[in-house]
Amino acid sequence: MQEFKSEQLNTVNNAVAMAEELVSNAYKMSENQWLRRRYDVSTLAELDAEEVVDGPFAQVIRFSGRLKGTSLGSSAYDYYKICLQDHSILAALHDTPGMRLFPLVLYITTHELIHIVRFSKFLQSFDATPEETLVEEKRVHAKTRKILDPVSVSGLNNVLEFYGKWHEPIEGIRAS
Numbered sequence: 668m669q670e671f672k673s674e675q676l677n678t679v680n681n682a683v684a685m686a687e688e689l690v691s692n693a694y695k696m697s698e699n700q701w702l703r704r705r706y707d708v709s710t711l712a713e714l715d716a717e718e719v720v721d722g723p724f725a726q727v728i729r730f731s732g733r734l735k736g737t738s739l740g741s742s743a744y745d746y747y748k749i750c751l752q753d754h755s756i757l758a759a760l761h762d763t764p765g766m767r768l769f770p771l772v773l774y775i776t777t778h779e780l781i782h783i784v785r786f787s788k789f790l791q792s793f794d795a796t797p798e799e800t801l802v803e804e805k806r807v808h809a810k811t812r813k814i815l816d817p818v819s820v821s822g823l824n825n826v827l828e829f830y831g832k833w834h835e836p837i838e839g840i841r842a843s
C-alpha cells in the first residue's frame with residue numbers, strides 16, 4: 668500500500684497543526700483545556716495491520732482507560748487514535764482533479780478532531796445507532812465547513828466543493 672513520502676509527511680504535519688489550532692479556537696478551548704495527550708494522529712507507516720482499512724480516509728479508535736487506584740467513573744478517560752489511511756488519501760488525490768494534499772488533510776483532521784471534541788464533551792455518544800451516526804456525521808460536516816469557510820488555503824475550495832455534496836461518514840470509528 669502506498670505511504671506518504673517524507674515531503675508529503677511534512678505537509679500532513681502542517682495540516683494537522685493548523686486543524687488543531689482551528690478546532691481549539693472554534694470551541695474556545697484554552698491550551699490547558701485542549702485534548703493534548705488525549706489523542707494522536709498516525710499515518711500508515713505507524714499503523715498495525717488491524718488499524719488499516721480500505722475505503723475511508725481515516726479510522727478513529729477509542730481506547731478507554733481508568734486512572735490507577737480509583738474506581739469512580741469520573742476518573743475514566745478516553746484516548747483516541749486518528750489513523751490516517753495514506754493509500755486512500757493518495758488515491759483520492761490521484762482521482763479527483765484539483766484535489767491537493769494540504770487542504771484535504773486539513774479537512775479530514777479538522778473533521779476528526781470535531782468528532783473527538785464532541786465525544787469528550789458528551790455531545791456525541793460512542794454507542795449511537797446507525798441513524799444517529801448519520802445525523803451526527805451531517806452535523807460534523809457542517810461544523811467542519813463552518814470552521815474552514817473563512818480560512819484562506821490554496822485548493823481548499825475544491826475540497827469544500829467535494830464535501831458539499833457528501834454527508835456520509837468519511838471514517839470508521841470503533842473502540843479498541
Ligand SMILES: [Zn+2]
Nearest residue numbers: 804807836837
Ligand atoms: Zn465523521
